[in-house]
Amino acid sequence: MTILIDQPELGVEAGVNKLDNADNELVLDGGFVVPQTNSFGQTFRDYHVESERQQGVENFYRTNHINQTSDFVKRMRTEYGKLNKMEMGIWECCELLNDVIDESDPDLDEPQIEHLLQTAEAIRKDYPNEDWMHLTGLIHDLGKVLLHPGFGELPQWAVVGDTFPVGCAFDKSIVHHKYFEENPDYHNSDYNTKYGVYLEGCGLNNVMMSWGHDDYMYLVAKGNNTTLPPAALFIIRYHSFYALHKSGAYRHLMNEEDTENLKWLQIFNKYDLYSKSKVRIDIEKVKPYYLSLIEKYFPAKLRW
Ligand SMILES: O[C@H]1[C@H](O)[C@@H](O)[C@H](O)[C@@H](O)[C@H]1O
Numbered sequence: 001m002t003i004l005i006d007q008p009e010l011g012v013e014a015g016v017n018k019l020d021n022a023d024n025e026l027v028l029d030g031g032f033v034v035p036q037t038n039s040f041g042q043t044f045r046d047y048h049v050e051s052e053r054q055q056g057v058e059n060f061y062r063t064n065h066i067n068q069t070s071d072f073v074k075r076m077r078t079e080y081g082k083l084n085k086m087e088m089g090i091w092e093c094c095e096l097l098n099d100v101i102d103e104s105d106p107d108l109d110e111p112q113i114e115h116l117l118q119t120a121e122a123i124r125k126d127y128p129n130e131d132w133m134h135l136t137g138l139i140h141d142l143g144k145v146l147l148h149p150g151f152g153e154l155p156q157w158a159v160v161g162d163t164f165p166v167g168c169a170f171d172k173s174i175v176h177h178k179y180f181e182e183n184p185d186y187h188n189s190d191y192n193t194k195y196g197v198y199l200e201g202c203g204l205n206n207v208m209m210s211w212g213h214d215d216y217m218y219l220v221a222k223g224n225n226t227t228l229p230p231a232a233l234f235i236i237r238y239h240s241f242y243a244l245h246k247s248g249a250y251r252h253l254m255n256e257e258d259t260e261n262l263k264w265l266q267i268f269n270k271y272d273l274y275s276k277s278k279v280r281i282d283i284e285k286v287k288p289y290y291l292s293l294i295e296k297y298f299p300a301k302l303r304w
């Protein structure tokens with residue numbers, strides 16, 4: 001059963017379907033107003049502006065780009081696909097993320113649980129009837145538990161940051177692309193062409209993505225027989241694939257189903273990205289609603 005409770009104020013003005021309001025803030029499909037700047041007063045996803053996080057984020061991408069090889073991804077998918085690391089419920093996992101900070105993110109330095117709820121609540125404001133999207137917002141980053149000791153305490157470069165296909169050429173639109181020059185796959189002629197090991201229109205399901213929280217959470221959701229719709233699984237799996245959903249690269253690998261799902265991902269992305277603000281959510285107040293969604297779409301305990 002889904003419990004309906006009042007949605008707390010998110011601290012944003014109600015808007016209508018228009019592009020700009022008087023303060024030049026982007027207004028999305030409903031009431032959620034996109035802020036112009038992140039918590040640090042900078043524009044979102046600016047990887048070059050001088051800020052307290054810039055150097056750390058750039059170092060992060062350097063190690064990430066050097067180490068994410070086709071071989072590495074194969075090993076990780078096999079190992080973590082076993083889902084034999086832990087047993088726990090979805091909410092338990094949200095709480096585990098309480099002390100995780102993401103070093104790849106120039107826009108956010110808050111505990112992850114805040115980000116999960118901010119995303120979910122922002123979506124709920126504009127899409128009140130799509131409860132599957134609310135839950136997708138809540139769980140999309142849960143794969144970051146890979147950073148925890150119980151999961152082998154993987155390094156940040158193997159868990160967070162934007163993702164990209166391995167096994168074919170790294171697109172120029174990928175953040176800090178120059179660091180791929182130190183990745184062995186960059187010099188491997190099987191892997192460094194436009195198609196690499198893939199065929200035109202083969203479908204993203206057949207493409208190996210750099211290893212991280214997206215693909216892991218996808219494996220967890222699928223392996224535990226979630227009843228969430230395919231679009232939700234697509235969002236979870238590719239939400240960090242900015243080269244695709246923001247820059248339009250790698251479309252030659254997509255099939256028709258991917259094209260349909262991509263529309264939902266692009267809607268989702270606005271809430272994932274622009275809800276990163278200092279707006280606080282009263283966790284205890286919204287918890288009963290999310291527990292009811294978890295019960296609707298997941299078993300009580302999952303294998304991780
Ligand atoms: O730094 C961020 C963060 O790690 C997000 O969770 C991920 O989805 C983004 O793609 C990434 O750029």
Ligand SMILES: [Fe+2]
Pocket residue numbers: 140141213239240
């Ligand atoms: Fe993410």
Ligand SMILES: [Fe+2]
Pocket residue numbers: 115119140141272
């Ligand atoms: Fe996120």
